Amino acid sequence: MRYVPASALAALAVLLLCAALALHPVPARAGGDAGYDLDFEIPEAEEPRGLGFKGEIELRATIRPLDEDSLLYKQRYYQDMGDSVQSDFLLRLKPELSYALDAVSLYARPRLDLDWSADKRAGGEPDEPSEEFMDDERHWGSSVVLEEGFASWQPTHALTLEAGKKVLKWGKGYAWNPVAFVSRLKDIDDPDQTREGYVMAYADAIRSFDGPLTTLALTPVLVPVGTSVNGDLAPGDSVLYGAKAYFLLYDTDIDLLFMNGEAFDTRLGLDFSTNLSSNFEVHGEAALRRGFDQQRIDDEGNVSSRTYDAFSYLLGLRYLSSTDTTLLLEYYHNDEGYSPEEMREYFTLIENGYNQYLDTGNDRLIKRSNLVASDYNPSGAGRDYLYLRLSRPEPWDILYLTPAVTCIANLGDASFTVNPEVSYLARQDLTLRALFVIPFGPAGSEFSEKIQDAKIQLSMTYTF
Amino acid sequence: MRLAAVLFLALVLSAGAALPAWAVDGEELLRTVDRNLAPESYESYRKLVNIEPDGSKREYTLYTVKKGQDRVASVFLAPASEKGRATLRQGENMWLHIPEVGKPIRITSLQSVTGGVFNNADIMRLDYQVEYAVESLEEADGAYLLKLKARTAEVAYDRLEMRVDKALLVPTEIRCLAASGMLIKTLYFKQMTDFGDGVQRPAVIETDSPLHQGYKSVMIFAKVQARDLPDEVFTLTFLPRVESLRR
Numbered sequence: 001m002r003y004v005p006a007s008a009l010a011a012l013a014v015l016l017l018c019a020a021l022a023l024h025p026v027p028a029r030a031g032g033d034a035g036y037d038l039d040f041e042i043p044e045a046e047e048p049r050g051l052g053f054k055g056e057i058e059l060r061a062t063i064r065p066l067d068e069d070s071l072l073y074k075q076r077y078y079q080d081m082g083d084s085v086q087s088d089f090l091l092r093l094k095p096e097l098s099y100a101l102d103a104v105s106l107y108a109r110p111r112l113d114l115d116w117s118a119d120k121r122a123g124g125e126p127d128e129p130s131e132e133f134m135d136d137e138r139h140w141g142s143s144v145v146l147e148e149g150f151a152s153w154q155p156t157h158a159l160t161l162e163a164g165k166k167v168l169k170w171g172k173g174y175a176w177n178p179v180a181f182v183s184r185l186k187d188i189d190d191p192d193q194t195r196e197g198y199v200m201a202y203a204d205a206i207r208s209f210d211g212p213l214t215t216l217a218l219t220p221v222l223v224p225v226g227t228s229v230n231g232d233l234a235p236g237d238s239v240l241y242g243a244k245a246y247f248l249l250y251d252t253d254i255d256l257l258f259m260n261g262e263a264f265d266t267r268l269g270l271d272f273s274t275n276l277s278s279n280f281e282v283h284g285e286a287a288l289r290r291g292f293d294q295q296r297i298d299d300e301g302n303v304s305s306r307t308y309d310a311f312s313y314l315l316g317l318r319y320l321s322s323t324d325t326t327l328l329l330e331y332y333h334n335d336e337g338y339s340p341e342e343m344r345e346y347f348t349l350i351e352n353g354y355n356q357y358l359d360t361g362n363d364r365l366i367k368r369s370n371l372v373a374s375d376y377n378p379s380g381a382g383r384d385y386l387y388l389r390l391s392r393p394e395p396w397d398i399l400y401l402t403p404a405v406t407c408i409a410n411l412g413d414a415s416f417t418v419n420p421e422v423s424y425l426a427r428q429d430l431t432l433r434a435l436f437v438i439p440f441g442p443a444g445s446e447f448s449e450k451i452q453d454a455k456i457q458l459s460m461t462y463t464f
Numbered sequence: 465m466r467l468a469a470v471l472f473l474a475l476v477l478s479a480g481a482a483l484p485a486w487a488v489d490g491e492e493l494l495r496t497v498d499r500n501l502a503p504e505s506y507e508s509y510r511k512l513v514n515i516e517p518d519g520s521k522r523e524y525t526l527y528t529v530k531k532g533q534d535r536v537a538s539v540f541l542a543p544a545s546e547k548g549r550a551t552l553r554q555g556e557n558m559w560l561h562i563p564e565v566g567k568p569i570r571i572t573s574l575q576s577v578t579g580g581v582f583n584n585a586d587i588m589r590l591d592y593q594v595e596y597a598v599e600s601l602e603e604a605d606g607a608y609l610l611k612l613k614a615r616t617a618e619v620a621y622d623r624l625e626m627r628v629d630k631a632l633l634v635p636t637e638i639r640c641l642a643a644s645g646m647l648i649k650t651l652y653f654k655q656m657t658d659f660g661d662g663v664q665r666p667a668v669i670e671t672d673s674p675l676h677q678g679y680k681s682v683m684i685f686a687k688v689q690a691r692d693l694p695d696e697v698f699t700l701t702f703l704p705r706v707e708s709l710r711r
Binding site: 054055056096100101102105109147152154157158160167169171172174193194206207208214215217246251275277281318324393394399400428429431463464 | 523547554556572574618693696700702711
């Protein structure tokens with residue numbers, strides 16, 4: 001019998017109660033004979049300059065039944081087997097502030113989190129830089145992160161200059177973006193989540209033409225790197241420089257991209273997207289990372305490195321059926337990832353280390369495996385993946401309900417996760433969502449050795 | 465002599481009033497309808513209202529700019545959950561930009577960024593003459609009836625049956641048909657309104673569909689006015705900044 005903390009159950013009950021209240025039908029406003037209101041109120045139509053404010057509050061509960069037989073569980077909890085079910089509760093406030101005056105505008109999106117975790121160690125590393133609070137608390141934590149904050153100057157419609165912290169959205173893929181050279185990785189289970197940006201300065205210069213080449217846009221980028229800014233991009237103090245050239249050519253979006261800098265592997269990239277028919281889109285990305293240095297570990301705990309040029313690519317399609325079902329399919333070759341044999345060596349090391357600890361109390365091998373855990377443990381650390389997502393809005397005439405199912409497969413070891421989800425727009429300002437992540441796979445494979453047997457995530461987001 | 469001239473003019477005018485419909489050029493009429501609905505390049509505000517069978521509503525406010533025959537960009541101003549979402553159309557290419565989340569993605573004319581009965585082709589509509597050719601023109605019940613055929617297979621509706629007010633030369637009703645002849649939806653143009661600077665058009669478009677029994681969607685126009693913008697505004701790179709055009 002698995003033990004679920006009483007506080008977790010209480011918080012879950014609160015969440016469900018809030019959801020029930022949200023689902024309580026709201027009477028429609030009277031709209032006269034026509035059934036609608038002809039009073040036309042246009043927000044800020046008369047005076048679009050000045051201060052703008054919007055935001056969202058999210059309440060999220062995550063429950064993870066743990067797989068005590070999995071190797072990543074043993075790696076983390078070999079000394080202290082914890083609860084068999086972990087739960088986390090998050091209250092997130094994400095306001096967006098903007099100020100516009102003629103050609104100049106300012107924008108900021110901070111993120112304020114207050115969370116309760118059954119085991120704070122189970123959470124991922126926080127984004128940097130962030131202000132952490134309640135470090136000494138066993139279960140409670142809080143943080144403040146500026147996800148984006150930048151100033152824009154638009155002297156003409158064809159030229160924009162921006163500086164500040166910004167998420168650079170390079171690439172055409174939905175689940176992965178090998179050409180996103182200076183962006184944080186997406187959460188593969190939830191690629192639509194907002195992310196934190198990097199501090200940078202960049203420009204957008206646009207020219208339009210008649211003929212097959214309709215648009216040409218150039219985006220040069222400068223990214224400072226130092227101990228206090230963008231420190232995870234490269235060691236030391238330097239400035240990264242890069243650019244994107246965008247072409248709309250024969251109705252096809254094409255980007256050519258590069259990024260370079262001192263102590264930063266040179267990256268070159270290409271992406272494209274086009275519609276083969278009105279309901280069938282194809283896209284792709286290819287990225288070359290020169291001189292990539294990969295850390296490896298063998299089953300005896302010896303760490304080595306290999307330097308090579310990594311060529312990663314992605315091919316995808318998006319298809320809309322006559323029943324309004326959207327199919328998204330992507331294949332991703334991650335040349336910076338580990339082969340199935342290399343992953344098996346890593347898992348063997350953990351297994352040997354765990355057995356050694358049980359037999360002798362010596363945890364040297366387990367600690368060796370932890371040296372490279374941040375490389376091997378994240379989802380997407382393998383080489384070849386398939387991402388399939390099916391979604392259909394409002395099936396069976398149930399308004400504002402969108403069910404979806406996603407399958408993420410590691411083709412190298414035949415492991416995969418199945419992620420059913422459902423979202424419901426209970427009111428125009430309130431979204432309810434349930435997401436399940438269920439891993440499958442043979443022993444010693446990526447998804448079968450995850451810490452959790454499953455992940456259940458319930459969330460409620462209010463926008464204002 | 466003067467009397468003869470007056471009689472001749474009266475004869476010509478009376479003959480003109482009785483002209484058979486085939487004497488009116490269908491393509492020219494369609495061009496006139498397009499220009500009466502909006503200047504070729506313009507900006508406008510719209511409220512989209514989706515009304516459900518139980519009477520409850522969802523409302524969206526959009527700011528839209530159009531240039532020439534095939535370029536349209538829109539940005540949502542309300543509700544807060546949608547604010548900043550922007551759409552771009554260049555001919556049959558359509559993109560949706562969701563701020564904060566990701567890069568613009570290609571979308572199709574048959575999807576709907578707002579849900580409800582209006583699809584993306586309705587919300588980002590080009591001039592009718594760009595997408596449709598006139599198959600026939602009839603006159604009935606004091607109105608012109610234009611039968612239109614899509615110029616390419618990429619167009620959202622294979623055929624349109626457009627009823628045009630003879631005096632105002634604007635549509636009063638458009639039936640949208642699939643290639644099979646099945647009725648997909650009907651658009652009703654209402655509330656003739658003077659927006660100033662010579663722009664007079666119906667301020668309201670209602671739609672219903674046999675495919676969505678009991679549901680209704682309404683599009684309400686405001687501040688429709690001519691505005692010429694540079695081509696660079698109608699590009700994927702500018703899409704996240706469409707709202708800056710309001711400044």
